[in-house]
Amino acid sequence: MPETKAVRHQSEGEKQFLERLIAKYGDDYERMARDIKLNRYQQTATDLRRRIQKYKKSFESGGNDSMEE
Numbered sequence: 001m002p003e004t005k006a007v008r009h010q011s012e013g014e015k016q017f018l019e020r021l022i023a024k025y026g027d028d029y030e031r032m033a034r035d036i037k038l039n040r041y042q043q044t045a046t047d048l049r050r051r052i053q054k055y056k057k058s059f060e061s062g063g064n065d066s067m068e069e
Helices: 012-025 029-034 045-060
Strands: none
Touching (some): 029 045
């Protein structure tokens, strides 16, 4: 019997972190990755892109109403 993966959700803190990066840099993931003040854990551009895509997808499906575009 195949196991199903657990659905993972982004925390409120992560959502706020991503919102600040999006507000400052738009879709420039390379600049987000180099911002040592906002990106204090120094996540890579690829990791940030994946997290933001997940964030935007949850917003589009009605899972988040704090993103303003």
